[in-house]
Amino acid sequence: MEINVADAPALPEPLSPEQISLGKELLATMIRIRTLEEGIERHFLAGEIPGFAHLSIGQEAVAAGTCAALNREDYIASTHRGHGHTLAKGTPMRTMVAELFARETGVCRGKGGSMHIADFSVGMLGANGVVAGGFGLVTGAALSAQLLGNGRVAVCFFGDGATNRGPFHENLNLSAVWNLPAVFVLENNHYASTTSTAETMKIEDVAIRAAGYGMPSEIVDGFDALEVYRAVQSAVARARSGGGPTFVECKTYRIRGHYIGDPERYRSKDEVEARKSDDPIVRLQARLGEALSSAQFEAIWAAAREEFAEAVAFAKASPPAPASDAFVGLFVGDRDKSTVYGAFAERESERF
């Protein structure tokens, strides 16, 4: 039998030692995110986590690849599906879990929860309960970086749904015309809540919209963490050197429902099953091949599980956010009773 060489799938280039080292780092980040989110799912279903929670299982390569291309001082703004971004940017798992458990030791003192988690100590400007809420924050953070000349870059994570909102248009245009050091990373998981992109836009590649703003763009395989890293790293380098913003579209897929408990009537089980082979963890493990032994792979998982167990123990040992905290923390100075705001907080808290 003759083999037609042109028809055979191209073998990937062998990884360089640097790529192997980076790949291991990205794999560890993705496994930490997966472990965190599978744990959140269990504790949410057990009734230990109040509110809403949205999981990014299947999309971890975007968070891991993007944040690996950033410095600690660089900024990110995230979405309602932001656990992965937050962890990848450097927020400790224990203060994240404590926040989700509504504890005083949570990174937002138990006032934000899953949808509004932020960590300014690592440049994480917040998950956002409003779809497209991050665009303005990133444009502004990039503007301040430009004005202050501090060399920082701001990255906006957003989904396909956000690209149909007005702030997407206004902020991409403004960032482009002012040449701001920003990177817009689209996680195209093909669903806005329950509605597929096929029903909400007439284009296949959202990245073509960037051309309308005079902004360069790139489309990458969002299941391939190394590819996401390569594209974002190049966009970050352009932004940092004064070349302005870039649009990076990561084609990915959300394996879980829109929220924990979503009955998922809008898509078939077969569709979801078919995408499981794209799992970014499986893909990167395969790509690393013999460079990563199965013992090493298991050790990464074990470390992540241990980290999560420690985080849950920390959260459970922490007191809940105190009720008196409801009345303060709105204005600068309102914890100080001698200020005008302190007096207001005092009056309000006496009413109940």
Place this chain on the structure above:
Amino acid sequence: MAHSITFSEATLEAMREEMRRDPTVFLMGEDIAKQGGIFGQFKGLPQEFGFERVRDTPISEAALVGAGVGAALTGTRPVVDMHFADFITCSMDELVNQAAKLRYMFGEQCSVPMTLRAPDGITKSAAAQHSQSLEAWFVHTPGLEVVVPANARDAKGLLKSAIRSDNPTLYFEHKTLFTQKGEVPDDDDFTIPLGKAETVREGRDAAIITYGITVGRALEAADKLAREENIEVRVVNLRTLWPLDYDAIADAVAATHRVLVAHEAVRVGGLGGEIAAFIGEHCFDDLDAPVLRLGAAHVPVPFSPGLQDAMFPKAPAIANAVLDLVRNRR
């Protein structure tokens, strides 16, 4: 010592002094840099501070306020000009869900030292979409400071305090006031503290609690009542609507026992309701008459001058309401 300048010039002085004092202060808005603003309130600033710090922007209110919040979170003090207050509606998410909430929601990790300048109010048949006074919406929203200057002195002192404030501050400036002259202190460091009202006229027979453009109208009414009816009216200029100076309100009730609350904003759901309710709850024993409220009728602002002038309170309506109060006609 003091000098006499217009309200517009007073805001210009405030911005110039604050920009000299703090290199992280910058301005952005539509038509502010090359045109100098609709009321000349930005004239000359780019020549001194450059077009990087005084920026003309696209017509993108959501991006302006959103970027203002982002810049404020990350080490600068933006002053965003809203062109007309009516257009705040195009940036409500950025203001209400982002600016007002981030500090609280993120457990005090951040602050939003942004000032939003918003020219508002009824003037010269600007009609329904360029005449509104929307301050009550933002007093109702926890997390925003709301400032309303009544004259040139207020304009300067309050704008400087707004820019220096570490909280998001809305600065509502009435379009009619921009050309009005007033005495402003010469001191470069002159500020007016947020959250403190000013008694601008003493009087024992009744009190008018008011703010912004209506302060001048209340003073005109008070002078007429003193001249023609021998009635002495205290006038309280609130200056800041949040934090609201409830103590000054209670003091005015205790001193006069009769209170009128007046504003140009629509009466229904307006700030007058909050003030009247506060007086009812906390100062009932001091009252000799029910608290009266004056505000615009519950209709959009019409174009025709005759219709426009019929639907919001000016000095004669304010004087009549005080007479009703003093003579127990209500």
